[in-house]
Amino acid sequence: DAEAAAEAVARQGEHEARLRFAEAKEEELEAELAGRARWREEAEQRIRRMVAAGEGLERERARLRAELKETTLLERAKAERLADARGALEQEEQLAEILKARVWALEEDGAVLTRREEEARRARRQAATEHGEEMALLELETANAREALRTSARSRDREERLAVAAQRKELTEQWDKERCGWAEAR
Secondary structure: OHHHHHHHHHHHHHHHHHHHHHHHHHHHHHHHHHHHHHHHHHHHHHHHHHHHHHHHHHHHHHHHHHHHHHHHHHHHHHHHHOOOOHHHHHHHHHHHHHHHHHHHHHHHHHHHHHHHHHHHHHHHHHHHHHHHHHHHHHHHHHHHHHHHHHHHHHHHHHHHHHHHHHHHHHHHHHHHHHHHHHHHHO
């Protein structure tokens, strides 16, 4: 019975150690989750800044397109009215090429920002999926450890009751022998 009680205590210690491990793991995952939340907030702030910059670039692009359109219209009007001012026309064409290059560069920047934003969204979705899986596994491990601890406690209680009953029986038998001995001695 002492071995069984010692074994039950050892099992309970083992289950308690598992529970402590699961709780430590849960704290570790919660800290990691907090770190990921901070990272996510920083990433969202960067994305918002990038979006704001993208919107600014989009406004600049629209302004430049309008400017380009206006310049092109002016060039046509000047060409019709000032056929002899070809030098000025060449300068306007060069300006139009510069503006087209700037528009193209802005469009490229906008495409890069869009790709980065999509990558950031994918990373957030992936992190959320991984975290959900880790939390589900941790909850399962915690539930298993708690059930094992409850089973160990029930087993220990039963073994203690059996030990007390055996001891009570032994004491009763000793008492009966002593009473018999007293009765015979009288």
